[in-house]
Amino acid sequence: MKRIQKELVAILGVCSTLICTLPLLADENRKPVQLTNGPAQLTKGPAKLGSPVQLGGSTQLGGPVQLTKGPAQLTNGPVQLTNGPVQLTNGPVQLLGNGISLRNEGKCNHHLMVGTDTLFAFDKSDLTPAAQVTLTKLGAIIKKFGTHPATVEGHTDGKGTDQYNQGLSERRAKSVKVWLVVHSYITEQTPAIGYGKKRPVAPNTHPDGSDNPAGRQLNRRVEVVIDTCH
Secondary structure: OHHHHHHHHHHHHHHHHHHHHHHHHHHHHOOOOOOOOOOOOOOOOOOOOOOOOOOOOOOOOOOOOOOOOOOOOOOOOOOOOOOOEEEEOOEEEEEEEOOEEEEEEOOOEEEEEEEHHHOEOOOOOOEOOOHHHHHHHHHHHHHHOOOOOEEEEEEOOOOOOHHHHHHHHHHHHHHHHHHHHHOOOOOOOOOEEEOOOOOOOOOOEOOOOOEOHHHHHHHOEEEEEEEOOO
């Protein structure tokens, strides 16, 4: 009888141990997910517990960045223009679309600026076929200002000699003037002036002296300056 009692106690002890162990095992399966560095990579279905989540990839940004308060920080590469003001070295600029922007100088002078990369091929002064769309938009904006004296100005970036850039800026200003005159947006008496690289609106180089392609892109432009005080 004593032998049978000992065997029952041993069996009950094993069962008791198993019963007590099951909740512990369940608790092990309910431990929190261990995250590692980086954004979580989400996949279909519930997360599998028991090992850290493997994170892969990085955040993908969609669309251009919307600049709000403060001046725009220009870095290497072409400038991505979006709606809203952009801070240049000589004042804020309002982007109007089609590569056209507006900079107001005081109450009277209004600078309609067009990047020459949208009008001319590299190192050329003949308008490209694609320039027609931009100049048509520019002409419509000029008309909204009413009848006032205007000047067409040509500007280049800092590459090349003063003499070469002066000639290129003059030829480009004249090309834009001729188109605007032919389409009755300005008069034949409107002056066309070239300033070469003398009047940049952004740095041509970085503070360390290295090339600044984004700044040079902004400096390559033709402006129609309208004097609304006369």
